[in-house]
Amino acid sequence: GASRVPFLVVLFGVLGGLTAFGAVGLFLGPVILAVLLSVWQAWLKLQHEDTTDLSFVIESDSRQDWHNLSADQALYEQASDLVHGLSQTEAEKRLQQYGLNRLTEKPPRPIWHLLLSQFKSLLILVLIAAAILAASIGDLTDGIVIMVVVVINALLGFYQEFQAEKSLAALKKMLALQATVRRDGNVIELPAEQLVPGDIVILEAGDKIPADGRIVIARTLEADESSLTGESVPVGKQHEALAKKTIPLAERNNMLYMNNAVTRGRAEMVVTATGMATEMGKLANLLSQTHEGDTPLQIQLDSVGKRLALIALGVVVVLFASALWRGEPLIQTAFTAIALAVAAIPEGLPAVVTVTLALGMHRMAHQRAIVKRLAAVETLGCTTVICTDKTGTLTVNQMTARSLFYKGRSYNVTGEGYHVSGEILPVTDNSAPADMTDLLLPLALCNDSQLQENKVLGDPMEGALLALAAKGGMTKKQAIAQLPRLAEIPFDAVHKYMATFHLHDDEIKVFIKGAPEVLLKSCQFALDEQGNTVAIQQDSILKQNAAMAGSGLRVLAVAVTHIKLPHRAEASKTMDMNLLEGDLFKYIKGLTFVALIGLMDPPRAEAREAIKLCQQAGIAVKMITGDQKITAAAIATELGLAGEVIEGAELAIMDEDALAACINSISVFARTAPEQKVRIINALKLDGHIVAMTGDGVNDAPALKSADIGIAMGITGTDVAQEAAAMILTDDNFATIVKAVKEGRGIYENMIKFIRFQLSTNIGAILTVAGAPLLGMPVPFTAVQLLWINIIMDGPPALSLGVDPTRADSMSEAPRDPDARILSWRRFGNLFSYGLTMAIGTLGVLYYGLQTGETSHAATLAFNTFVLFQVFNVFNARSENGSAFNKHFFANKMFWLAIASVILLQIPVIHWPPAQAIFHTVALTSTDWLIAASVASSALIFEELRKVLLRQKINAYLP
Numbered sequence: 001g002a003s004r005v006p007f008l009v010v011l012f013g014v015l016g017g018l019t020a021f022g023a024v025g026l027f028l029g030p031v032i033l034a035v036l037l038s039v040w041q042a043w044l045k046l047q048h049e050d051t052t053d054l055s056f057v058i059e060s061d062s063r064q065d066w067h068n069l070s071a072d073q074a075l076y077e078q079a080s081d082l083v084h085g086l087s088q089t090e091a092e093k094r095l096q097q098y099g100l101n102r103l104t105e106k107p108p109r110p111i112w113h114l115l116l117s118q119f120k121s122l123l124i125l126v127l128i129a130a131a132i133l134a135a136s137i138g139d140l141t142d143g144i145v146i147m148v149v150v151v152i153n154a155l156l157g158f159y160q161e162f163q164a165e166k167s168l169a170a171l172k173k174m175l176a177l178q179a180t181v182r183r184d185g186n187v188i189e190l191p192a193e194q195l196v197p198g199d200i201v202i203l204e205a206g207d208k209i210p211a212d213g214r215i216v217i218a219r220t221l222e223a224d225e226s227s228l229t230g231e232s233v234p235v236g237k238q239h240e241a242l243a244k245k246t247i248p249l250a251e252r253n254n255m256l257y258m259n260n261a262v263t264r265g266r267a268e269m270v271v272t273a274t275g276m277a278t279e280m281g282k283l284a285n286l287l288s289q290t291h292e293g294d295t296p297l298q299i300q301l302d303s304v305g306k307r308l309a310l311i312a313l314g315v316v317v318v319l320f321a322s323a324l325w326r327g328e329p330l331i332q333t334a335f336t337a338i339a340l341a342v343a344a345i346p347e348g349l350p351a352v353v354t355v356t357l358a359l360g361m362h363r364m365a366h367q368r369a370i371v372k373r374l375a376a377v378e379t380l381g382c383t384t385v386i387c388t389d390k391t392g393t394l395t396v397n398q399m400t401a402r403s404l405f406y407k408g409r410s411y412n413v414t415g416e417g418y419h420v421s422g423e424i425l426p427v428t429d430n431s432a433p434a435d436m437t438d439l440l441l442p443l444a445l446c447n448d449s450q451l452q453e454n455k456v457l458g459d460p461m462e463g464a465l466l467a468l469a470a471k472g473g474m475t476k477k478q479a480i481a482q483l484p485r486l487a488e489i490p491f492d493a494v495h496k497y498m499a500t501f502h503l504h505d506d507e508i509k510v511f512i513k514g515a516p517e518v519l520l521k522s523c524q525f526a527l528d529e530q531g532n533t534v535a536i537q538q539d540s541i542l543k544q545n546a547a548m549a550g551s552g553l554r555v556l557a558v559a560v561t562h563i564k565l566p567h568r569a570e571a572s573k574t575m576d577m578n579l580l581e582g583d584l585f586k587y588i589k590g591l592t593f594v595a596l597i598g599l600m601d602p603p604r605a606e607a608r609e610a611i612k613l614c615q616q617a618g619i620a621v622k623m624i625t626g627d628q629k630i631t632a633a634a635i636a637t638e639l640g641l642a643g644e645v646i647e648g649a650e651l652a653i654m655d656e657d658a659l660a661a662c663i664n665s666i667s668v669f670a671r672t673a674p675e676q677k678v679r680i681i682n683a684l685k686l687d688g689h690i691v692a693m694t695g696d697g698v699n700d701a702p703a704l705k706s707a708d709i710g711i712a713m714g715i716t717g718t719d720v721a722q723e724a725a726a727m728i729l730t731d732d733n734f735a736t737i738v739k740a741v742k743e744g745r746g747i748y749e750n751m752i753k754f755i756r757f758q759l760s761t762n763i764g765a766i767l768t769v770a771g772a773p774l775l776g777m778p779v780p781f782t783a784v785q786l787l788w789i790n791i792i793m794d795g796p797p798a799l800s801l802g803v804d805p806t807r808a809d810s811m812s813e814a815p816r817d818p819d820a821r822i823l824s825w826r827r828f829g830n831l832f833s834y835g836l837t838m839a840i841g842t843l844g845v846l847y848y849g850l851q852t853g854e855t856s857h858a859a860t861l862a863f864n865t866f867v868l869f870q871v872f873n874v875f876n877a878r879s880e881n882g883s884a885f886n887k888h889f890f891a892n893k894m895f896w897l898a899i900a901s902v903i904l905l906q907i908p909v910i911h912w913p914p915a916q917a918i919f920h921t922v923a924l925t926s927t928d929w930l931i932a933a934s935v936a937s938s939a940l941i942f943e944e945l946r947k948v949l950l951r952q953k954i955n956a957y958l959p
């Protein structure tokens with residue numbers, strides 16, 4: 001910021017003060033600039049303050065032990081009644097006390113703040129100071145031109161960031177969540193933000209949970225808590241109190257939490273927390289306290305700015321002192337100093353960086369990635385580690401049947417999610433699979449869910465079973481037509497199975513699915529390969545169950561039994577129903593084992609390839625999940641992630657040194673808590689990594705903010721995660737990250753091209769302007785001509801470099817070192833040689849012109865030569881190490897258009913009388929143009945010779 005340019009403040013203050021106010025200006029100039037700088041510093045400090053304090057909305061005395069209380073105790077604590085609920089009057093009082101049930105968000109940045117924030121960088125401040133100094137000594141034209149460049153840069157940055165914020169707002173859900181509540185003894189619907197602690201909320205399958213609450217009634221209840229805990233499988237819920245006081249959120253099975261969803265059954269809960277006091281709110285508050293650091297690009301540009309400022313300061317001070325020592329007029333010396341300052345500072349650097357990033361941002365939007373901050377595009381280019389949530393990011397977040405054990409044979413199942421396309425294939429041979437009817441009927445009939453357009457209505461696991469049945473050729477509609485349901489035993493966490501009863505001729509068929517360890521205890525028989533009923537071999541089935549579970553699958557058993565009817569009559573259905581009245585559990589015995597089914601949330605097909613490309617590009621991928629260690633390891637193996645697998649409990653007992661020592665060897669973190677995700681990322685950052693974090697759940701938000709770049713999902717991502725992230729994937733596709741990484745690398749390379757081109761021009765201008773007086777010649781360029789060179793002439797070619805296509809092999813290289821300087825000494829040496837070539841050629845032409853003609857003609861010839869130097873030098877910038885004449889020579893149409901525009905603009909500057917008056921030029925002959933072009937081409941010729949010699953030297957050392 002401003003505090004980093006004290007020497008420039010003194011320099012510009014002294015020069016401006018002397019020329020504007022005379023001797024007194026020696027003191028007055030720096031004072032005026034220092035006051036302006038202090039005001040600027042104060043504004044910069046204010047804009048970094050977080051004006052939104054989220055902590056005030058969290059009740060300091062809020063209970064943490066609702067899971068330890070019985071349902072009646074929870075109602076008593078909230079002064080609520082299950083039958084009548086709260087009264088409307090009491091609810092209004094509590095609404096005043098606790099506030100609306102919504103998360104506190106930072107207010108959007110006002111437009112004026114967004115605009116002013118574009119003026120923060122060091123180079124912009126230096127340019128503003130240069131413009132003020134130019135205007136103060138009477139060079140109003142120079143001052144206006146510099147300020148126009150500054151304003152254009154600010155408007156470009158403002159427009160892109162404003163558009164990004166608008167795109168983000170469009171992603172947010174437009175419909176407010178409604179809640180079903182009991183108040184004054186009546187069941188009503190109201191906006192979820194009107195809920196208060198003590199409200200009785202009624203929930204059914206498919207409902208989104210509007211607040212945190214203690215369950216008081218549960219009927220076969222399951223909830224999807226993947227967005228909060230990372231657990232990909234719905235969790236069974238019940239209403240009894242839990243004995244343990246300290247217990248993870250994922251294991252509090254008598255609580256429901258905001259932003260999760262009910263997948264099965266129904267429930268009534270008493271609201272225990274709303275808004276920022278909910279678990280989701282606490283995460284949002286943790287998120288607001290996380291510090292955002294500068295991106296590598298911002299750090300690098302700041303470094304370049306400081307080094308350029310020091311170079312400018314040194315050259316100007318030396319030239320100013322030598323001019324005064326020679327007795328030159330003060331005003332003339334000040335003008336020369338201003339010209340040098342303009343020559344030394346790359347006015348186009350901020351504008352081109354902004355445009356390059358904005359163009360990359362635009363391209364990424366077409367590739368389904370919305371970038372909220374321009375510099376975040378570049379951060380991806382030097383990312384060394386991607387930490388990714390598993391559920392919904394690497395996986396499809398849809399349960400899928402992957403394997404079967406049926407009639408003594410093992411089968412693999414193809415296809416993913418709830419899509420009905422796929423096959424059931426034997427594992428050991430290519431023979432035809434056994435008749436699947438005995439399995440398909442239970443899958444379709446012992447099922448309360450529905451499939452509609454590849455989406456499940458109901459329980460995800462039941463959706464996976466319906467998809468499996470469909471792959472075998474059986475739909476639920478067909479099955480029900482064959483065997484209508486008469487009765488059922490709903491699934492319950494106590495008995496751990498579900499059973500349905502169906503009429504079939506003179507018997508009732510009973511289909512049961514549930515936990516293998518429970519059902520096998522009731523099984524006496526099994527089906528052999530021919531479908532005959534034989535005595536069960538418990539050991540072999542248990543061994544198969546252990547093998548499937550050990551591979552990370554969630555295993556489900558299917559069994560069947562029959563109830564013989566005594567006789568048939570006209571009113572048989574009535575008799576069947578009478579038979580099934582009373583205790584149905586008495587029929588769940590003497591079962592026939594049918595099959596074991598292994599289910600899992602499978603990896604995305606494109607994620608495997610994306611991870612492979614990341615590894616090829618030298619980027620480590622680490623999976624962080626709330627799943628069990630075995631499941632996480634199985635998914636990692638399928639995705640090609642090699643390395644250690646540890647659990648959150650193991651992580652918790654590690655100190656910082658131990659974690660830092662092994663962080664690089666770990667590829668999977670299972671059963672992790674949100675604060676542990678942040679700890680993992682911090683450990684990686686301390687080890688020097690540039691860390692990207694992908695995720696979609698509330699539990700990912702603090703880590704998204706802590707990472708160098710957070711990447712949220714646009715479809716399944718929660719509002720909190722999207723707010724925390726720097727980039728949002730609108731297709732929820734992990735593979736899009738690979739495209740973004742490639743785009744980031746290309747953007748950085750293109751900025752390096754521009755910086756090399758721009759700085760070599762600046763060095764050449766400095767050496768030319770400084771060298772002419774020292775050699776006894778007039779300064780060859782006026783301030784307006786220097787502005788023409790730096791802004792107009794460097795503009796089109798530099799901007800075209802920003803859209804050079806990314807190299808095809810850019811993803812086969814390791815990430816660049818984030819600590820490597822943009823302007824290394826080796827690179828600076830090369831650029832200095834370019835600048836020296838330009839200075840020698842330009843001063844040589846100036847000397848030739850002075851010997852053969854008038855001063856105005858000589859100065860014009862030198863000016864034209866220097867401009868043409870840029871035309872040839874831009875080819876050097878396109879390739880730092882290889883020849884400029886490569887296969888991409890004609891790939892960038894914008895580049896060739898820019899070259900043509902430079903030449904076409906230079907011609908009228910030299911030959912059009914109105915332009916001659918502005919730029920102080922005279923007409924040149926065709927011979928003059930040939931001399932200028934021949935001398936200017938030396939920049940490209942010498943550089944190509946250097947590269948040839950370098951390649952020969954490298955080849956000589958190769959075996």
